[in-house]
Amino acid sequence: MTLATNPSVAEAAEEVETSRRHRSYGRYVLGKVLGSLASLAFVLVVNFFLFRVLPGDPARNLSRGRFVSKGQLAAFNKTYGLDQSVPQQFLTYLNNTLHGDLGISIKYRVPVSQLILDRLWPTLLLVGTSTILAAIIGVWLGIRGAWKRGGAFDKASTGTSLTLYSMPEWWLGLLLIAVFAVGWGPIPGIFPTGGLHSVDAQPGTLSGVLDTAWHLTLPVITLTLAYLADYSLIMRSSLLDELGEDYLTTARAKGLRDIVVRNRHAVPNALLPTTTVIALSIGFVVSGAITIETVFSIPGLGLLGVDALETPDFWVLQGTFMVASAGVIAANLVANLLYGLLDPRVRT
Amino acid sequence: MSAVEGDGSTGVPATLSARQLARRRRRESFLRSWRIFRRNRSGMLGLVILAVFAFIALAAPLLASSQGLEVTQATGGVLEPPSSQYWLGTDDQGRSVLTLLIWGARISLFVGLAATVISMVIGTLIGLISGFSGGWAGAVLFRLTEWFLVIPFLPLAIVLATVLGRSLFNIVLVIGVTSWPGTALLIRSQTLSIKERAYIERARVLGAGRWHQMSRHVLPNVMPMVFANTTLTVAIAILAETTLSFLGLGDPTRVSWGSMLDDAFQVGAITTGAWWFIVPPGVCVVLVVLAFTLIGQALEEVLNPRLKGR
Amino acid sequence: MSDLLRMRDVSLTYRSEGGDVPAVRNVDLDLDRGEIVGIAGESGCGKSTLASTILRLQPPTARVTGEVLFEGQDVLTMSWGHLRALRWAGASMVFQGALHSLNPVQRVGDQIAEPIHLHDPETSDKQAHLRVGELLEQVGLPAARARAYPHQLSGGQKQRIMIAMALACRPRLIVADEPTTALDVMVQAQVLHVLSGLVHELGVGMLMISHDLSVLADLCDRIVVMYGGRVVEQGPSKLVFGEALHPYAEALSAAFPRVGDPAARYAPSGLPGDPPDPAALPPGCSFAPRCPRVIDDCTRAVPELRSFGGDRQASCIRVGQP
Numbered sequence: 001m002t003l004a005t006n007p008s009v010a011e012a013a014e015e016v017e018t019s020r021r022h023r024s025y026g027r028y029v030l031g032k033v034l035g036s037l038a039s040l041a042f043v044l045v046v047n048f049f050l051f052r053v054l055p056g057d058p059a060r061n062l063s064r065g066r067f068v069s070k071g072q073l074a075a076f077n078k079t080y081g082l083d084q085s086v087p088q089q090f091l092t093y094l095n096n097t098l099h100g101d102l103g104i105s106i107k108y109r110v111p112v113s114q115l116i117l118d119r120l121w122p123t124l125l126l127v128g129t130s131t132i133l134a135a136i137i138g139v140w141l142g143i144r145g146a147w148k149r150g151g152a153f154d155k156a157s158t159g160t161s162l163t164l165y166s167m168p169e170w171w172l173g174l175l176l177i178a179v180f181a182v183g184w185g186p187i188p189g190i191f192p193t194g195g196l197h198s199v200d201a202q203p204g205t206l207s208g209v210l211d212t213a214w215h216l217t218l219p220v221i222t223l224t225l226a227y228l229a230d231y232s233l234i235m236r237s238s239l240l241d242e243l244g245e246d247y248l249t250t251a252r253a254k255g256l257r258d259i260v261v262r263n264r265h266a267v268p269n270a271l272l273p274t275t276t277v278i279a280l281s282i283g284f285v286v287s288g289a290i291t292i293e294t295v296f297s298i299p300g301l302g303l304l305g306v307d308a309l310e311t312p313d314f315w316v317l318q319g320t321f322m323v324a325s326a327g328v329i330a331a332n333l334v335a336n337l338l339y340g341l342l343d344p345r346v347r348t
Numbered sequence: 349m350s351a352v353e354g355d356g357s358t359g360v361p362a363t364l365s366a367r368q369l370a371r372r373r374r375r376e377s378f379l380r381s382w383r384i385f386r387r388n389r390s391g392m393l394g395l396v397i398l399a400v401f402a403f404i405a406l407a408a409p410l411l412a413s414s415q416g417l418e419v420t421q422a423t424g425g426v427l428e429p430p431s432s433q434y435w436l437g438t439d440d441q442g443r444s445v446l447t448l449l450i451w452g453a454r455i456s457l458f459v460g461l462a463a464t465v466i467s468m469v470i471g472t473l474i475g476l477i478s479g480f481s482g483g484w485a486g487a488v489l490f491r492l493t494e495w496f497l498v499i500p501f502l503p504l505a506i507v508l509a510t511v512l513g514r515s516l517f518n519i520v521l522v523i524g525v526t527s528w529p530g531t532a533l534l535i536r537s538q539t540l541s542i543k544e545r546a547y548i549e550r551a552r553v554l555g556a557g558r559w560h561q562m563s564r565h566v567l568p569n570v571m572p573m574v575f576a577n578t579t580l581t582v583a584i585a586i587l588a589e590t591t592l593s594f595l596g597l598g599d600p601t602r603v604s605w606g607s608m609l610d611d612a613f614q615v616g617a618i619t620t621g622a623w624w625f626i627v628p629p630g631v632c633v634v635l636v637v638l639a640f641t642l643i644g645q646a647l648e649e650v651l652n653p654r655l656k657g658r
Numbered sequence: 659m660s661d662l663l664r665m666r667d668v669s670l671t672y673r674s675e676g677g678d679v680p681a682v683r684n685v686d687l688d689l690d691r692g693e694i695v696g697i698a699g700e701s702g703c704g705k706s707t708l709a710s711t712i713l714r715l716q717p718p719t720a721r722v723t724g725e726v727l728f729e730g731q732d733v734l735t736m737s738w739g740h741l742r743a744l745r746w747a748g749a750s751m752v753f754q755g756a757l758h759s760l761n762p763v764q765r766v767g768d769q770i771a772e773p774i775h776l777h778d779p780e781t782s783d784k785q786a787h788l789r790v791g792e793l794l795e796q797v798g799l800p801a802a803r804a805r806a807y808p809h810q811l812s813g814g815q816k817q818r819i820m821i822a823m824a825l826a827c828r829p830r831l832i833v834a835d836e837p838t839t840a841l842d843v844m845v846q847a848q849v850l851h852v853l854s855g856l857v858h859e860l861g862v863g864m865l866m867i868s869h870d871l872s873v874l875a876d877l878c879d880r881i882v883v884m885y886g887g888r889v890v891e892q893g894p895s896k897l898v899f900g901e902a903l904h905p906y907a908e909a910l911s912a913a914f915p916r917v918g919d920p921a922a923r924y925a926p927s928g929l930p931g932d933p934p935d936p937a938a939l940p941p942g943c944s945f946a947p948r949c950p951r952v953i954d955d956c957t958r959a960v961p962e963l964r965s966f967g968g969d970r971q972a973s974c975i976r977v978g979q980p
Binding site: 035038039042043046050051162163165166167168170171174175177178182184193283284286287290291294295305306309312314317320321324325327328329332 | 491494495498499500501502503504506507508510511583587590591594595596597609612613618619621623626627630633634635637638641642
């Protein structure tokens with residue numbers, strides 16, 4: 001049984017069409033990579049202007065008048081190349097940055113790039129663990145809430161998520177420290193109030209690892225709760241979007257159990273936007289860590305940036321800002337490529 | 349509303365009545381929206397919370413003397429727990445926490461609202477122009493928006509606050525100029541969809557200028573979305589103010605909830621168990637931000653019935 | 659009783675804040691093995707709602723009364739396990755708007771294979787794969803198309819996928835809900851051709867829903883015309899289309915809408931006004947406000963469905979009057 005009208009011609013045309021569409025995933029990737037490079041260039045420019053042009057007299061402003069004598073000022077300017085013309089400075093800046101030279105820390109007297117590398121892993125450990133935990137719990141909460149929309153569980157979890165969303169995450173951290181590290185009423189303060197390990201800890205041993213995990217428990221809980229609010233609200237609303245779709249009726253009409261309809265058809269589709277949001281939020285690693293690392297005094301990138309404010313150690317400030325922006329751009333790219341892989345519609 | 353006056357002097361009665369009609373229709377649709385909003389329980393809860401805080405902020409001089417803010421005029425002891433004299437105890441300078449809290453409401457709400465105004469103006473303008481003009485200028489503005497979207501908000505705000513110095517005005521400016529891209533994207537997509545609608549086509553055929561089309565047709569139609577988005581932006585702006593002040597980047601001469609928490613953190617209120625210095629400012633922040641979030645969500649639901657029941 | 663499908667006194671009411679909304683009222687409908695029955699009517703007359711009750715797919719807010727007997731068993735009261743076994747294996751559906759009825763992120767082949775695996779867990783992947791290829795060829799698509807995603811297919815191709823999917827478990831009944839509405843004229847004709855050919859070839863019973871009476875007249879043995887949630891006329895399709903008894907059926911067939919004209923769906927020519935809002939039905943005959951032959955008696959009572967011989971029924975007090 002075939003069709004009345006000549007199918008072969010139409011089908012041949014369709015085949016051509018299809019292969020053209022498949023090839024375009026390469027173009028999609030290329031487009032996204034180029035877009036990211038453009039964003040990176042933009043960040044480089046912004047970074048330059050932010051630290052050298054905007055303050056007017058960078059040396060005086062950024063050092064908050066600590067260089068009193070003319071000689072000191074000139075020396076400062078010469079060290080940091082601030083005595084050159086602006087275009088000349090820009091070229092030097094570009095050249096240095098592209099070679100991984102982010103300047104030398106005024107406070108620590110070591111290269112900023114070295115400083116950043118040293119401080120990277122506590123931040124990654126903190127934010128990475130929290131993101132994974134928050135993603136698992138948040139997605140689960142969102143699915144349960146949306147599936148039984150309006151039920152007691154949904155109301156409780158949405159209310160909690162909204163409250164957590166409205167809360168400065170560092171304030172939540174302060175409360176957790178007060179209750180679980182200092183102790184409150186009958187609750188003993190068993191957790192450390194901050195830091196990454198005890199004074200007598202031996203790094204590299206099992207006890208050293210456990211000690212660090214112990215120190216990271218409260219900060220990870222804090223960040224997890226903060227991220228969780230976002231993820232569960234997004235998962236809930238994208239699943240609610242899917243629940244109205246006709247293809248779920250098709251799935252139910254096929255005789256699938258409700259739970260299978262949910263897990264095989266509705267959830268994978270609803271996960272698409274949520275995945276993007278989670279991937280994107282990983283890019284905000286440094287932003288997320290700034291306040292939590294301050295509150296729990298964890299020596300990561302965020303604390304490095306905040307400490308640099310006091311001095312002010314502005315090459316460090318500039319370096320962390322650069323890393324923070326690059327992180328967002330990289331995560332953006334990953335999110336887009338991931339979306340392209342997961343959702344066949346995006347590729348075309 | 350200028351739509352009624354305008355060039356009504358040409359004296360064409362039909363035009364005038366059409367405008368009055370349009371105005372009445374807008375009024376009716378506002379009333380209809382309000383009726384829907386009133387049925388939204390969480391939205392109404394947000395409105396009530398907000399009303400309470402707005403009252404506190406406006407009536408601050410009546411509720412607590414501003415002298416209570418002066419360190420030199422402080423009468424209490426250091427970090428005194430709550431008592432009948434100091435309902436919420438005292439801070440590290442011997443000032444009443446309740447007084448600080450009441451005056452802090454002013455700063456938090458002011459910064460939140462003022463920063464939102466800046467963010468809205470920039471976001472709406474860039475969104476409208478990039479959506480409406482298309483072509484070269486539109487593309488550039490769109491790219492710019494996307495770029496600003498990838499710059500991490502908090503680090504940029506910190507850097508700007510450092511570079512510009514610490515004052516109330518700068519805090520407002522910093523939050524305002526860093527939080528507009530989301531609004532711009534929203535307005536742009538709204539503008540694009542409205543542009544496609546028939547009545548813009550008609551206006552173009554009738555020879556209306558670009559500015560006319562934008563101000564008479566596009567703007568009034570995107571305004572409701574802008575409004576809903578505004579309330580959500582206020583919530584984010586207040587959170588941003590609190591965080592920046594907590595990091596010591598706020599105006600050192602003024603008391604806000606964020607700067608109170610900064611003080612509390614610096615003097616070790618946590619380890620000494622002075623909960624009255626930590627809990628109340630945070631609770632106030634949560635309540636106000638939650639209020640704006642609930643109102644914003646309710647407004648979105650009213651304006652976009654597809655979202656109903658979320 | 660050899661009836662494949664037997665609906666008796668089926669009513670469906672949506673419960674909403676503003677009160678109960680009767681979408682389907684006291685419908686009787688029979689369908690024999692291998693028979694094709696059409697349901698005609700404008701949008702909003704309760705056709706699709708009625709069809710949803712056959713596999714108990716109505717929304718949870720709806721209350722259904724009456725009996726929906728599939729091969730003698732009441733679908734409305736059977737256990738969920740029994741119902742799931744019946745779905746797709748006993749009766750399957752071709753939904754309207756295939757654009758949204760296919761999962762956008764799964765390959766269409768997998769979606770066709772899904773009910774095969776479900777209803778016959780013994781099937782190996784290879785067998786299912788072969789069956790999918792066979793089904794695709796039956797509807798005039800190359801077997802390789804199984805690897806495509808829905809968005810890579812045209813509207814007509816998607817609708818063929820839906821048909822292939824409906825045939826996957828060799829059901830005894832196919833419910834086709836506006837299977838060609840979103841398609842342009844040529845494609846519409848092709849899809850209908852495929853559908854009717856397969857139904858005749860395989861001896862499957864089909865309930866076909868359409869606003870387009872001329873399409874139904876071509877394909878169906880009998881036609882049921884619905885208005886305001888009720889059956890207003892039924893009989894052999896040639897008679898209903900050619901010499902309608904009820905003024906509404908007459909208006910529908912007189913309109914003789916050109917195939918695929920979307921405007922005809924909403925306003926059959928020569929029939930002013932809109933179908934009634936189920937939440938505010940007029941008293942008496944629902945069609946009275948739009949009826950060219952209305953008299954005072956029409957608004958007094960809901961007219962009964964009366965027999966007029968030769969398997970014809972109509973619910974109009976004016977039939978047989980001058």
